[in-house]
Amino acid sequence: MKEEYDMRKVTAYVLCAALLASLTGCGGAGSGSGGAGSDNKDSAKGNTESGAAAGVETSLASDNKDSEGSASQPVTITFMNWGMAENTTIPAFEAMIAAFNESHPDIQVESIAEAYNSYLDQTLILNASKEMPDCLQVHNSMFSAMVSAGALADIDSYIEEDVRKDFYGNLMDALNYDGRQLGLPWAPSSEVLYCNMELLDKAGFDKVPDTMAELRDMAAAVTALGMDENGNTIYGLGLQTKAMDSSGFYFLPYLWNYGGDMCDEEGNITIYSPESMEAFDFVKGLVNDGITPVGQEIKDLRNMFANNQVAFIVDTAFGYAAIQNMAANREEFDAHTKLCAIPSDTGTPINFFIAHNLAVSQQSEHKEEAYTFIQWLSSAEAVEIYNTYSANIMPSRTSVEGLAYYSAPGNEYTQVYIEELPKARALPEKFSGFKASMLDIANALQRIIINHEDTASVVSDLEEQLKTDYVK
């Protein structure tokens, strides 16, 4: 009996608590329930109130912006990014934002962190719900989707002529849609070939490959080494073939090498060609001969490269730091890793670039301030801070090239990325169907190498699929 009574008391307590919580939940007043939650809310409220109160003052004092230490109220802008979500880049982003806030007392930047994997989804949801931040970090593979959703603002009128000329032309053009400049390039990188000289040495080579044909022979020779002393299988060349969009664009250099292409400049699909089939057959051959592991994504390949399991991979400057982090011994890794251009049989460059671009959102009410911030982020001052805390952030502007970081002892390899960048091609990313198209290519690759289907029919299916998916 007594136990029952106690239980009743407990239940009553729980029910009361629940009732309270549900009441506050519906009322939205947020008073009292959930300690930290209401704290945050209150402080936020405090901010906006004082902001409104000071609004009058700001408009009065707006003319004498220069007067130092004036009590003018700063404009707060929000900056959405994935840098603040990842442990490796948090310190750098914190430092950059702090430096900007310090040097620009009239603008205060607040960060909204979102994980990279779901970044595009979440942005599009925010855009559809009219909740966009003022400015944002945008990977170039995500750019066209945001553009067609009308999420990004034309910042052309804010860009001063000398600043515009400072940016690399190919990067800038990729963000230009019919004369509308919808973003600024930032932290770009060309894709280059990473070579593990230790493995190559074991296979009897002491140089990097000059042509794709040579690369294949060298890769085959490395594969013939079999296993290392710990039982890890050694591969010649790492290729992405998992069911994901990046598998599609990491295939493009091989496609380009054989003279094929996904589409022309207007977005007309041109993949159904003997040249493309040759490229698909090249990959098929690599798999059949055991030169490349099946079903990997770039993160797996980085792990394998760090573990001396693969002689060649194609990766960016960001990848270097990531692999270094996974490697058992950083010095050894630095010593036996050599970078070079992705070798092409015809001599025409076949690398592409990726970039973390910056954009101002169409919904922002502080576009000018947001532009000031993103322009600053791409400057030498910011990139220097970025490189202090993080590694291998490459310049998107000529004026940033001269940073001491790139020529510091031990960092000479970064010159390869800088040299390759102007030659690098843009991904076929101008249409919103980019992501779906890249997944189509990945799917075609899987049909050929996993399902062993006939190349010609797969590529002809792919052509039809791309026609419906790419420009839609």
Place this chain on the structure above:
Amino acid sequence: MRTKTLKKILVYGFLILLIGMFLFPVYWMVIASFKDNSVLISWPPDFSLSFSNLDNYRTMFGNAKYLGYFKNSLITSAGSVAISLMVSVLAAYGFSRFQFRGKNLLMTSLMNIQVFPVTVIIISLFTFYSKLGLQSTYQGLILADLVYSLPFTVWFLKAFIDTVPVSLDEAARIDGCSRLQVLWQVILPVVRPGLIAISIYTFLYSWDDFVFAQIIMKKETMKTLPVGMASSFIGEFIFDYAGMMTLSVLASLPVVVAFIFAGKYMVEGLTSGAVKG
């Protein structure tokens, strides 16, 4: 006698084998949390448990954000349980004790909201949440988690209440109890075990929720464990296996301990109720 001992040995042996198979991945997580990533991505695998490398744990305890994730998850899960208890007790009572038209349809539709792919409704949901100012609040996430675990808790609880003889209700009514008093004083004490069972279900449902937590908790300080773990350890460039395993070992530990203590109630729980469905 001998066959009985043999049988015992066989049963224990089989159980231990099964536990071993089920706990091997857990063991793998635990030992990974004491290792450096470079060890985790190459063969031969190291099966030994060694406490010599505490770097991962130092990182976890050295960074307040991880504690924040844990706290947010705990508040959301506990909050869902509290409200879920109240709402589903009432609903289950209504469904169990009263006969009305469309009851079957209502119960079916309650279950059916579960099956619509969440990814498709997420935009309308988010718009609605931002209009109400429920973004980045515990109330908002609790509401969403609650609604998605409610169908099951109502179904299970209805089954429990069905097993309580109506004669008990009637006796109490004759004594002058109101219907709510009957629920409160007669039925709830009897189905206490059922309450514990659905509490665990709801708790773990919220604990695991990813899609809602990601869309509702936009503020860094409000993120829950699964979302925080995904964004901290599955980055643009690498998987941080060691970090992820360390944090999930730390986060699961208190829950598992709570299970061991709740064990007694859980059995009683379903004992008295579920038999009669």
Place this chain on the structure above:
Amino acid sequence: MVKEKDTRFAVLCILPAFIGVGLVVLAPILKAIWMSFTDYKLTSVKAPEWNGFANYRSLFSSGEAGAYFAVTLMFIFLVVSVQFLIALAVALLLNARFIKGRNVMRALFMIPWTIPSVVTALLWSWMLHSQYGVFNWILYHMGLIDNINLVWTSSNTLALPSVVLACVWRQTPYMMVMLLAGLQSVPYDLMEAARVDGAGSWHTFAHILLPSIRPVIDTSIMVAIINNSQMFTIIYNMTGGGPMGRTTTFSVGAYLEAFISYDFGKGSALGVVWLVFLGVFVFLYRRYSDKKTSSYM
């Protein structure tokens, strides 16, 4: 059994639950049903236009719907049946009278349930990795596979089993807890009586034990089916729905339509098809289960 026909009170009781549900999901689902008849695109700035059954036609004529159906049913069948069999075995053994330390063993079995799905996905794709996964190493050195670099999550045949394995691992504890609870409620006398009557253990199991926990089994399986039809996190993080759609269930397919092709019209249409299918299933199940229950009483 007398039930009071006091509809108003009953409605008051169930109202809070339905208010919650109505607030959070009803409006979005209605909107999604409307979207399924339009050309709503996430990446389009123009207002969505009504296009009748075009989304449905394209789903069925392209064969996507059929493929998703096949994968989803296969996935659910495998996950639920495997977890049920394992859970039943464990529950039967743990239910044996002489078992000591039942609480601790049950708690140990429950650990996988506390591991979030995101972690489960990463953990299993890591353990099943073809190049440095621990499973390949163990299986090879036990002589069970010839190829030490066996590909799991990107294989034609093994991708689905891989995600099933991860899901079973995480969900079996739930099923086990429910079944064990049901078993422990069966009076011991009943079993003893059967044994005295000379019934063998198979007979006791099939004719006494199983029927008496039947309602628990039904409800638990129902819940498992519904939960797995929503399964997204583990599948998508392990295989991305591939290779070649081999693991694309309805929920993964809806995501791909909505966030890779940005086609919310088609994504919603997928949701509606699945809603109708499962809705009929649940309704029939309720009818059947109600009949069962009333025959008990």
